[in-house]
Amino acid sequence: MTQTFKDRSFEVEKGLWAIFPGLCKGCGLCIQKCPKKCMSWSDILGVYGTPSVEVNDECIACGICQTVCPDCAISVAKKKEEK
Numbered sequence: 287m288t289q290t291f292k293d294r295s296f297e298v299e300k301g302l303w304a305i306f307p308g309l310c311k312g313c314g315l316c317i318q319k320c321p322k323k324c325m326s327w328s329d330i331l332g333v334y335g336t337p338s339v340e341v342n343d344e345c346i347a348c349g350i351c352q353t354v355c356p357d358c359a360i361s362v363a364k365k366k367e368e369k
């Protein structure tokens with residue numbers, strides 16, 4: 287287990303998902319609210335020494351986790367749709 291203040295980015299099909307473990311308090315709200323159930327706990331520790339979260343390829347970059355996180359630990363950038 288390690289602790290880091292750098293962000294961790296995951297490129298998913300619909301965009302870019304990033305977590306700042308140094309801000310994540312491990313409340314689990316994002317995991318609860320994710321409509322794709324694609325979030326889980328990771329080995330990277332958050333600000334209070336609890337696990338922070340990560341995503342898998344099922345993420346659709348909807349941004350709900352970013353909206354519900356009370357500590358702004360998640361950043362989601364949706365790719366522009368090809369017209």
Ligand code: SF4
Binds near residue numbers: 320321322347350362
């Ligand atoms: S962006 Fe949407 S689908 Fe992806 S992890 Fe967050 S809530 Fe889940």
Ligand code: SF4
Binds near residue numbers: 311
């Ligand atoms: S809602 Fe925010 S603080 Fe809570 S577990 Fe998710 S990323 Fe961490």
